[in-house]
Amino acid sequence: MRTRPLIPTVIVCLVVLALCNLATVPWSRRLWYHERLDDIEAAQNPDIVFVGNSLMDARIDTNALNTGAAAADGTTFRPLNAALGASAPVDQALMMHYAVDLHPGLRTLVVGFFDFQLTEDVHLRPMELTGTHMIAVDPRFPVSEVAPIYHLDRTEQAQLRLLRAFPLAANRMNAWKYVELLRRRLGDMGATAHATNDMGRVEDFAALEAGSDADFDRQAHDFLQNPTHFSASYERVFADAARHNMKVVLVAMPASPAHSERFYTRASWSAYFARIRALAEQRGFIVIDATSWMPRQDEFSDVLHMTFPASSEFSYRLGKELATALP
Amino acid sequence: MIFNTFAYYLLFLLPAATLYRCSRDRVRPWIIAVFGCGFFLYFAYSMAGVWGALCLGIFLWESITSRLYKPGSRWCLLGLVQSLLLLGFFKYWNFFTGLLFWHHANPVRWQSAFLPLGISFFTFEFYHYAWDRRAGRTEQGTLAEYLAFILFFPTMVAGPIKRYQDFLPKLRAKPRDWSSDWEFGLTRILTGLAKKFAIADLMTAWTNHLNAHDIPFADRRMLLVWLFAYGVKIYADFSAYSDIAIGSARLFGIGVPENFDWPYGRRNIQRFWQCWHISLTRWLMDYVYIPLGGSRVAPVRIYINIMLVMLVSGLWHGAGLNFLIWGLWHGLLLALHRGWRKWRGEPSTRPLPVFASRVVTLIAVNAGWAFFCMDLHTVTLFYRRLLAV
Amino acid sequence: MFLRFRQSVEYLAGERDLAPPLLARIPAWLLRSAVWLLAIALIYAFCGQSSKFIYIDF
Numbered sequence: 158m159r160t161r162p163l164i165p166t167v168i169v170c171l172v173v174l175a176l177c178n179l180a181t182v183p184w185s186r187r188l189w190y191h192e193r194l195d196d197i198e199a200a201q202n203p204d205i206v207f208v209g210n211s212l213m214d215a216r217i218d219t220n221a222l223n224t225g226a227a228a229a230d231g232t233t234f235r236p237l238n239a240a241l242g243a244s245a246p247v248d249q250a251l252m253m254h255y256a257v258d259l260h261p262g263l264r265t266l267v268v269g270f271f272d273f274q275l276t277e278d279v280h281l282r283p284m285e286l287t288g289t290h291m292i293a294v295d296p297r298f299p300v301s302e303v304a305p306i307y308h309l310d311r312t313e314q315a316q317l318r319l320l321r322a323f324p325l326a327a328n329r330m331n332a333w334k335y336v337e338l339l340r341r342r343l344g345d346m347g348a349t350a351h352a353t354n355d356m357g358r359v360e361d362f363a364a365l366e367a368g369s370d371a372d373f374d375r376q377a378h379d380f381l382q383n384p385t386h387f388s389a390s391y392e393r394v395f396a397d398a399a400r401h402n403m404k405v406v407l408v409a410m411p412a413s414p415a416h417s418e419r420f421y422t423r424a425s426w427s428a429y430f431a432r433i434r435a436l437a438e439q440r441g442f443i444v445i446d447a448t449s450w451m452p453r454q455d456e457f458s459d460v461l462h463m464t465f466p467a468s469s470e471f472s473y474r475l476g477k478e479l480a481t482a483l484p
Numbered sequence: 485m486i487f488n489t490f491a492y493y494l495l496f497l498l499p500a501a502t503l504y505r506c507s508r509d510r511v512r513p514w515i516i517a518v519f520g521c522g523f524f525l526y527f528a529y530s531m532a533g534v535w536g537a538l539c540l541g542i543f544l545w546e547s548i549t550s551r552l553y554k555p556g557s558r559w560c561l562l563g564l565v566q567s568l569l570l571l572g573f574f575k576y577w578n579f580f581t582g583l584l585f586w587h588h589a590n591p592v593r594w595q596s597a598f599l600p601l602g603i604s605f606f607t608f609e610f611y612h613y614a615w616d617r618r619a620g621r622t623e624q625g626t627l628a629e630y631l632a633f634i635l636f637f638p639t640m641v642a643g644p645i646k647r648y649q650d651f652l653p654k655l656r657a658k659p660r661d662w663s664s665d666w667e668f669g670l671t672r673i674l675t676g677l678a679k680k681f682a683i684a685d686l687m688t689a690w691t692n693h694l695n696a697h698d699i700p701f702a703d704r705r706m707l708l709v710w711l712f713a714y715g716v717k718i719y720a721d722f723s724a725y726s727d728i729a730i731g732s733a734r735l736f737g738i739g740v741p742e743n744f745d746w747p748y749g750r751r752n753i754q755r756f757w758q759c760w761h762i763s764l765t766r767w768l769m770d771y772v773y774i775p776l777g778g779s780r781v782a783p784v785r786i787y788i789n790i791m792l793v794m795l796v797s798g799l800w801h802g803a804g805l806n807f808l809i810w811g812l813w814h815g816l817l818l819a820l821h822r823g824w825r826k827w828r829g830e831p832s833t834r835p836l837p838v839f840a841s842r843v844v845t846l847i848a849v850n851a852g853w854a855f856f857c858m859d860l861h862t863v864t865l866f867y868r869r870l871l872a873v
Numbered sequence: 874m875f876l877r878f879r880q881s882v883e884y885l886a887g888e889r890d891l892a893p894p895l896l897a898r899i900p901a902w903l904l905r906s907a908v909w910l911l912a913i914a915l916i917y918a919f920c921g922q923s924s925k926f927i928y929i930d931f
Contacts, residue, residue, distance in 0.1 A: 162902035163667040169906040170913065211928065243928040288928070325917070333921030334929055340689040340922065347706025348693055357929045364927055488920070664890070667905060671887030674912035681919035688922070731887060742888070746879060 174325070181324035188331060190289050193241060194297065197256050203237035205479075206256050208249050208394060209269035211242035211356065212410045212461060216468035217475075225476025232480040240269065242356065243289040245279045246390035250306050251292055253394045257401050265483060266398040267406045267475075268391070271461060272367065272420070275407070275433060276380045278388035280308055283316035287330035294320050294327045306393060354458035362459040366416065370423065377425035384432040395440070404483055405442040407433075411450045411471055413457040421448055443482045450474060486527050486641055487728040488677065496523045496637060501735035505659050513628035513655060516736070520635025524601060527641075532598040539600035542570060546610050547631050553613070555620035563614030571607040574599055579803035602641040604800060608767055609634060613648050615771055622649040629655055638732035642725050644743040644763035651738070659737025672731025680724035687717035694854075696862045699869055707870045714857050715850040719748065722761070741766075748849070751831065751841050753817040756849060764800075768793050790822065791815040801856070806863065810855035817848055 185191060207217050217238045226232040237260065239252040249268075257263055268275070286293050293303050294317065304314050320327045341358075345351065352359040367373035386392060398405050409430070412421055420426055430446075437444045451457065456467035463471055486492050500519035504512055521540060528536040549566070552559035574597070581592050613630075616622040625633075625648070633651050659665065690713035693702060702710075726743035733740045747760035757765050769778075776789045791812065798811015825831075832838065854863050867873070881896055883889040885908050896904060 161663045161667075162900070162905045163663045163670075165902035166667065166905040166909060169902065170909050173906075173910055174913070329917065329921060330924065332918050333924055334926065336686075336919055336922060337924075337926045337929060340686065343686075343689040344692065346690075347703035347709070348698055349701050357927055361927045364925075668887040668890060671885075671905065671908060674909055674916070675886040678912040678915040678919075681922065682915040685919060685922045727886070727888075734887075 178323060178325050181328055185291075185324060185328050185331070188291075188328075190241065190292055191295065193239075193252075194255065194292060194295060197237065197239055197252070198259060200237045200260060201235070202262055203235045203256075203260050204263060205234045205236050205265040205267060206253070206260075206263050207236060207238045207240050207267045207269065208253050208256075209240040209410075210244050210249070210274070211240075212271055212463075213240035213269035214238070214242040214244075216240075216463055216465075216471065218469040218472035221469040221472035222476040222479075225473035225478075226480040227476075228473075229477040229480035232476075232483075234476070234479070237263070241289055241292070244292075245281060245290065246274065246277075246388055247279065247281060247307050248290055248292055250390040250393045250397075251298065251303065253397050254302070254306065255298070257397050257403075261401060263401060263403055265404045265406065265479070266394070267408060267479070268394065269408045269410045271410045271412065272373075273376045273380065273429070275387050275391050277376065278390050283309070283313050283320055286317070286320065286327070291327060291330075293317070296321055306390070308389070354462065356462070359459040362461055365461055367420065370419075373420050373423065374425040377423075377429040381428060381432060384436060387436070395442075405437075405440070406445060406479065406482065407437050407442055408445045408475065409448045411456075411463060411467075412448045413460055414452060414454050415457075416460050417448060445475070445478050445482070447471065447475070447478075485680070485725075487725060488680065491526065492523075495526070497732050497735065500637075501732075504736050505662055509656070509658065510628075513626070513632035516637075516655075517628060517631035517635050520632070520637045520640065523637035524635070524640065528601040531601060536598060536600060542600060543606070543631075543634055546634060547627060550610075550613060550617075550630050551624075551627065553617035553624070556618060560614045560618035563617075564611055567607045567611040567614065570610075571603060574603055576799075576803050605643050605645055606634060606640060608645050608764075609648075611771060612645070612767065616648065622647075623652070625652055636733070636738075638729045638736075639740055642722075642729065643761075644726060644729065644741045645767050646740055646763070650741065654738045657737070662737070665734050665737050669731045669734030672727050672734060676724040676727030676731060679720050679727065684717050684720035684724060687713045687720070690714075691717055691857065694858055694862070694866070696865055699862065699865050702869070704870060704872070707866060711854055711866075712850055714853050715748070718853065718856070719744070748846055749842050750845060751838065752845055753814070753821045753848065756845055757814075757818070764797070768797055772796055787819045787822070790818050794818065804859070806855045806858065806860050809860070810852050813852045813855060817852075 207213055215238075217236060217240070219234075219236055222236060223233050226234055237256060239249075239256045241248055241252055244252070253266070281290055281293075292298075293307055300309075300314050300317055300321075303309065303317065307313075309317060341351075356362075367376060387395065395405060434444045450471060451463060451467050456464055456470075458464050496519055500515060504515045507515055521543075524540050524543070525537045528539060532539075546563075546566075549559070549563060553563055554560075577594050578590070578597055582590050585591065613622070613633075617624065624630075629652060630648075632655055633646065633648055636646070636651075639646055690706075690710045693699070693706075693710050694714060699707065723744040730740055730742065741763050743762050745759040745762065747756050750756045750759055773789055773793045776792060777785055778789065779786055781789070792815075794811045794815030795808065796811070797814070798807045798809070801807050801810070831841070854866055858866060877893060877895060880889060880893040884892050884896055885904065892901070892904075
């Protein structure tokens with residue numbers, strides 16, 4: 158007579174899945190966003206913190222920064238780069254919060270931005286906390302701390318708790334990444350090769366720009382209707398800075414000639430940037446317009462991101478500007 | 485795809501199958517009918533909005549008119565006609581009117597055309613029921629039983645196309661061995677999902693290149709790879725869908741017909757069609773080929789019947805000239821096979837001819853997939869590049 | 874041989890109820906567990922293919 162394997166099968170599967178969940182925890186600790194959080198924790202008495210997305214992540218050359226600063230007035234910085242690639246403003250707010258909590262000695266905040274980053278916000282639902290957004294799922298941050306930053310209601314907080322209980326579910330995109338790499342290798346066989354940089358396919362980064370000129374103008378117009386505040390996430394970043402009496406510097410990041418010609422020559426951008434500068438100066442922030450610092454397309458690995466040699470040059474110049482501008 | 489959503493399993497399949505097993509005999513068909521209605525409303529609304537959801541009325545209308553079908557009755561003819569009209573209107577209106585106004589703007593084009601969920605399948609089940617009722621081949625069953633048949637949601641969207649006379653006894657039987665049914669049903673569902681994601685979806689890394697932009701610049705050898713990848717993808721995708729449907733039905737303790745039987749690697753095109761989308765092949769045999777005379781007519785008529793059946797098959801798969809040509813291609817293959825068999829007699833059993841026939845069949849089938857996945861312009865581009873013409 | 878392979882695959886995939894002689898000796902719960910876990914692993918790894926990836930750290 159055939160035995161009934163359903164119940165034993167279900168039990169075995171549940172046990173194995175539970176073990177896999179447990180095994181996912183040490184594995185996820187080696188992911189790069191996790192290591193970035195560990196770097197923040199391990200930093201030694203930093204006095205300047207950089208916050209932003211991939212334009213600033215891995216694009217601050219500490220040596221070049223200090224060489225530039227020293228060349229200006231002999232200043233030396235102890236920088237902490239808390240910028241995170243592929244992050245949303247809410248993620249940057251959490252990174253800032255973590256950095257100032259751990260390092261009350263921080264004196265200066267530098268926020269690198271492009272286009273409408275300072276005034277547009279994104280509401281991430283718990284199921285969207287994948288990839289870099291997984292910092293919100295990291296158990297070192299209590300849900301009570303994450304909830305106001307990510308604007309999570311009670312249901313979403315419960316979902317976040319559920320995600321934390323199932324690391325396999327939370328880390329799914331980290332597994333999917335390998336399949337995506339396999340797909341790209343298969344797709345590139347015998348077909349026109351895609352240009353890539355250190356982060357992915359060059360053409361994909363066009364998705365970070367506005368979809369059209371009209372869309373770009375609309376985004377500028379949306380802010381100009383009520384230009385009295387930054388996005389909620391950046392207001393939180395600046396509030397954290399104010400609480401610690403930090404000087405705030407806003408850096409409009411270098412833009413590639415392609416991006417500049419298409420968008421930064423538009424009247425909507427001039428009006429938007431003027432208003433941002435006025436709002437910043439009202440708050441006592443320093444604004445550095447670095448959009449035209451890199452005039453050659455070969456200084457960029459895609460429409461937005463500087464190459465590493467260019468980022469050293471950028472860091473040198475930024476160091477000089479910061480040393481001059483800061484008291 | 486509906487079968488890869490949590491909603492399908494958590495809102496419909498698991499609760500329905502559990503309730504079904506725990507219910508009394510008279511309530512069970514209503515469980516299927518109610519959940520089927522909910523399933524249709526939920527997914528039809530998400531795909532086509534309010535109008536899509538309102539198409540549930542088609543099922544309710546069909547269930548009412550089905551009560552009039554009796555052996556030899558003309559009401560059955562109404563059932564046949566309304567099934568074809570429904571399919572023709574929703575699926576083929578723009579195609580045929582577009583042909584009518586070839587190269588000109590179509591003044592009667594239905595701008596916001598949409599397809600009711602599962603229309604290609606449920607209209608075939610309606611047609612079968614009306615036909616077999618008229619022929620006296622199936623009993624009427626109760627209203628609840630017929631509603632359960634047409635609203636059985638595991639097979640509603642993409643088959644297998646069921647037969648009422650097969651379904652009814654299984655519906656009436658009390659489901660017994662839930663442990664075995666759930667073991668095999670869940671296994672079937674899991675392996676179907678794995679096949680869908682790990683094979684079918686992965687193949688799109690290659691098949692996405694089958695377009696007019698990529699073909700001109702591709703390495704010619706990769707064109708073959710991409711075409712065969714499409715053959716793998718469509719088999720994995722469709723058979724996975726059938727696996728999930730059959731596995732889902734098994735959770736109720738209801739067996740539905742198998743749809744695929746290792747079609748690739750069959751000896752000839754006739755065997756291929758006996759093993760590929762089996763429920764459709766049987767439907768076409770019973771309701772198109774045999775009524776046209778089948779194989780009991782003059783030889784020329786037989787070949788015409790074969791071509792007509794495959795033309796219908798092509799058109800059923802899609803409202804487009806490329807699908808028609810795909811159907812004709814298979815019709816031609818079947819006709820050639822029939823002629824070959826007539827000429828050569830019984831097939832050889834020697835290993836080399838057997839192997840060669842399997843390879844030729846595989847190549848012929850995959851050659852036809854080009855028409856299935858690309859429009860005519862792109863297919864022409866593809867074959868010209870492949871054959872260096 | 875191919876027939877035995879087919880029967881084994883069909884049994885493992887839940888298409889056939891009766892185990893072929895080759896697999897009948899192995900406890901059913903062990904076979905089912907292996908199949909389910911393999912399927913779950915494949916589903917988990919491959920189900921994200923419609924997701925958009927801009928950044929991938931190679």
